[in-house]
Ligand code: DX5
């Protein structure tokens with residue numbers, strides 16, 4: 520099963536003083552899904568945004584899927600709040616939850632799509648018994664906490680490994696990559712098996728969002 524390629528701008532690099540407008544503009548420029556980074560100054564050394572901001576984007580009129588990437592610990596307490604706030608996908612790190620299977624089920628019971636996130640050093644064995652509960656697998660290609668870091672090339676081999684696991688499983692699971700993605704490396708990342716591409720600084724750091732999103736799509740088209 521082949522999913523269409525989704526570009527997921529990370530609003531971590533947007534101008535928070537005019538977030539609604541930024542999200543409107545990046546969607547108008549051709550983005551598919553809004554990547555929403557939640558950091559708690561505990562699981563990662565940074566503090567960002569919570570359910571109130573997600574709800575505010577929905578009230579502002581954002582209808583695109585919102586992809587909530589939880590870099591928090593614990594996870595379960597905040598899941599229903601994000602579901603009520605309009606999250607579409609909720610992904611979390613296995614290190615943040617004592618009971619991974621239960622958290623995945625909780626996300627689904629709340630009506631959202633569920634995913635697991637792997638830090639560069641986190642083994643894929645966490646996937647072994649939960650493939651049937653996953654809508655998304657997110658591989659970090661930087662250590663989480665900040666935008667603007669460089670892509671770690673070890674993520675390419677890991678992507679190929681997860682792509683094989685997904686294909687062998689027969690489930691329809693998106694394979695997302697997050698960290699250091701830009702126009703120069705997105706082709707290789709796609710070739711390694713990703714279908715959902717988070718990009719923060721590469722998009723919001725440019726004056727013309729459509730130009731960079733078009734460039735990313737053109738680079739992906741080159742690898743088929
Ligand atoms: C990092 C976040 C990323 C971040 C990516 O912890 O999960 O989503 O915003 O930013 P770039 O694309 O600038 O590496």
Ligand code: ZN
Pocket residue numbers: 529554555556588697717
């Ligand atoms: Zn993220």
